[in-house]
Amino acid sequence: MRVGIIGAGSIGLLFAAYLSRVFDVTVYTRSQEQAAEINQHNVLLQSGTEETIAKVKALPIADWQGSEALTIIAVKQYQLFSIIERLSQLPSMPENILFLQNGMGHLKLLDDINTSNLFVGSVEHGALKENPYTVRHNGIGTTNVAVYKGDPGFLKMFVLAVSNVFPITFHEEYFAMMEKKLIANAMINPLTAILQVNNGALIDNPFYYKVLQNLFSEITAILNLEHPEGYWEHVIKICKKTRDNRSSMLKDIEAKRLTEVDAILGYLLEEANKQGKKLPQLETLYYLIKGIESQGVVI
Amino acid sequence: MRVGIIGAGSIGLLFAAYLSRVFDVTVYTRSQEQAAEINQHNVLLQSGTEETIAKVKALPIADWQGSEALTIIAVKQYQLFSIIERLSQLPSMPENILFLQNGMGHLKLLDDINTSNLFVGSVEHGALKENPYTVRHNGIGTTNVAVYKGDPGFLKMFVLAVSNVFPITFHEEYFAMMEKKLIANAMINPLTAILQVNNGALIDNPFYYKVLQNLFSEITAILNLEHPEGYWEHVIKICKKTRDNRSSMLKDIEAKRLTEVDAILGYLLEEANKQGKKLPQLETLYYLIKGIESQGVVI
Structure with missing residues (x-):
């Protein structure tokens, strides 16, 4: 074939x-x-x-x-x-x-x-x-x-x-499958790109872990997830399995390439907007990434 | 004397x-x-x-x-x-x-x-x-x-x-004077420390400027400011006047010293807590700084 x-x-x-x-x-x-x-x-x-x-x-x-x-x-x-x-x-x-x-x-x-x-x-x-x-x-x-x-x-x-x-x-079911990945990407990618750390740091550092938890609460408040625990575990599993890896967004930032922030965070912000809701943390991360991207400079 | x-x-x-x-x-x-x-x-x-x-x-x-x-x-x-x-x-x-x-x-x-x-x-x-x-x-x-x-x-x-x-x-009047400085510190210090940029970047980069605006809205919602415009202008004035400077928090992070994040963001988070309110963006910045501090590593 x-x-x-x-x-x-x-x-x-x-x-x-x-x-x-x-x-x-x-x-x-x-x-x-x-x-x-x-x-x-x-x-x-x-x-x-x-x-x-x-x-x-x-x-x-x-x-x-x-x-x-x-x-x-x-x-x-x-x-x-x-x-x-x-x-x-x-x-x-x-x-x-x-x-x-x-x-x-x-x-x-x-x-x-x-x-x-x-x-x-x-x-x-x-x-x-x-x-x-x-x-x-x-x-x-x-x-x-x-x-x-x-x-x-x-x-x-x-x-x-x-x-x-x-x-x-x-x-x-494609929707739940994509949503699971989206949530993981929305949490892991911008944080690792802003902090310039490997994925594992987000679960190893108790303060970053707290940020992950807060972000997850914010995201789940706008998505209609049947069993949020499963999505949370998925995020943690990815951080563990890719502990020593740099996320694609961090690699994009380091290579001064355009990131996928619009595809990932932009989608969630749009969803929130449709529902007349706010995602303050996610919006901050979105603009921070857009800002770093536009500097075209690795920090 | x-x-x-x-x-x-x-x-x-x-x-x-x-x-x-x-x-x-x-x-x-x-x-x-x-x-x-x-x-x-x-x-x-x-x-x-x-x-x-x-x-x-x-x-x-x-x-x-x-x-x-x-x-x-x-x-x-x-x-x-x-x-x-x-x-x-x-x-x-x-x-x-x-x-x-x-x-x-x-x-x-x-x-x-x-x-x-x-x-x-x-x-x-x-x-x-x-x-x-x-x-x-x-x-x-x-x-x-x-x-x-x-x-x-x-x-x-x-x-x-x-x-x-x-x-x-x-x-x-000491209270308004201190509050003005606190707001400026709460906005400029953590952002410049996380992004590792000079103070001027926050007003020169339109995405970072948007983050500043969102942060300001969040902060003013818990403080009883009589004329918020004056406080906003103060922040912008400091960014302009210290355009090429690195904030004290960024310098602390770079020198791997403890930062003043508890004095600055901690105070505001406590105030919000007393009022039963949330400061999601500020809380994220707080934990990001605490996390970077605890890594003891300059990114």
């Missing part, structure tokens, strides 16, 4: 490396140069002290035809608009598309996509792009996937097919 | 340097070593490119007798407990005492001090202690003073006497 991966950042390269063990994978890159680099070197996957070479084809995004059986969209949420526009201009609309963006703000964009099966996923791996063709897998987690629209058959088959090489977990 | 200054940090040295032009000044230091250094070198005052030597006597705090006409307490708020205890053990209680601590939490401690005239002040200078006997005056402001208890006569005379060498501004 042919799989197309749109985006060759850390997550795109990670998926390319693992999925190439089972499928015929093409990654579509933003630049011609990166495609050339990947075609020359293949994708290098570093995990612990191991290094494996994954045979992956690369093409610039301009050459994307949408003909693969499965298309995985692995760009940042703020790059999604241009990808969705491109989707609508493809010679053939891909039949199965899996979106891997953080946050939930992009879900409303998916309704306009005219495809049979639309899946969403949230990635719980730590991955670092070392160079245009090398990715370091430094936090082994899973990828949660669910059907957003269409039939689950294809997605279930895909999960089974890769189960021996790359853990992917099927969920019946 | 003899003036005693308790504490030879940046503010103690700054006052010693200027007041020694008019009065006979003794500074009382925590350590024997610092007293010896000051007695050997005098106090060196750096201001712009100028450097002046100020003739100042130094004694270790153990030798404090309380016999000076005016005693200025220039220690951090969290060092005040031991100073007040020492006060009660002095052979003679000083007649005129001026307290220069940040925050307002210490005011309740002053009621127990059995002296004739008790004054409070808030310092709006930028000063950096370069070594045990050298202070850099890098932000020229004023010192606001007011009577906390007793007669204003002595304080007014003092303000006049120093007016040619060191600006000190007399205020009729």
Whole structure:
């Protein structure tokens, strides 16, 4: 089966490396140069002290035809608009598309996509792009996937097919799945980015832990969670499992890249606004991150 | 007239340097070593490119007798407990005492001090202690003073006497004066310390400015301010005037010293608590600073 991966950042390269063990994978890159680099070197996957070479084809995004059986969209949420526009201009609309963006703000964009099966996923791996063709897998987690629209058959088959090489977990209900990830991201990402600490500091430092607790109360007050405890435990579990990792938002700040703060905190602030409620702590974190981002300076 | 200054940090040295032009000044230091250094070198005052030597006597705090006409307490708020205890053990209680601590939490401690005239002040200078006997005056402001208890006569005379060498501004009403400083400190100090930016960044960066505005709304909701605009303008004025300065809290964090977060934010959180109200943003900042402090690590 042919799989197309749109985006060759850390997550795109990670998926390319693992999925190439089972499928015929093409990654579509933003630049011609990166495609050339990947075609020359293949994708290098570093995990612990191991290094494996994954045979992956690369093409610039301009050459994307949408003909693969499965298309995985692995760009940042703020790059999604241009990808969705491109989707609508493809010679053939891909039949199965899996979106891997953080946050939930992009879900409303998916309704306009005219495809049979639309899946969403949230990635719980730590991955670092070392160079245009090398990715370091430094936090082994899973990828949660669910059907957003269409039939689950294809997605279930895909999960089974890769189960021996790359853990992917099927969920019946996309909303709760995405919400769980969103809450964890909303709490861990901005705090670690502002404090410039590893994820573990948030549970190891009793004062940061108190901030986490207060933030959680604020967030749950606007979301209709059936069992909030489970969401809280999920946050703590992630902090524990990725104790020594730097969050994606911290890495973005350090690399002076745009963060996903709009996708993550922006979505929650919008939700609160719709309900006529306030999220004072989250709003402060939102503007602090926007401010740091706009300075373009690592503190 | 003899003036005693308790504490030879940046503010103690700054006052010693200027007041020694008019009065006979003794500074009382925590350590024997610092007293010896000051007695050997005098106090060196750096201001712009100028450097002046100020003739100042130094004694270790153990030798404090309380016999000076005016005693200025220039220690951090969290060092005040031991100073007040020492006060009660002095052979003679000083007649005129001026307290220069940040925050307002210490005011309740002053009621127990059995002296004739008790004054409070808030310092709006930028000063950096370069070594045990050298202070850099890098932000020229004023010192606001007011009577906390007793007669204003002595304080007014003092303000006049120093007016040619060191600006000190007399205020009729201590509470509003202290509150103004407290609000500015509560907003500028934690934000600059967390973000590790100069004071000017808070007004130059539109996102940080938004955080300032939100914080101000939160604070004014629990204080009974007659004209909030004046307090807001004061904050903005300080950010402008000390644009290139690092706040005292940021300097404390950088030097891995204890900050005055309890004196500043702790007081406001306690006030809110008494009123059964919440200060979610301020509480987040409070715990972030406590967390950074407890890491003892500059980020």
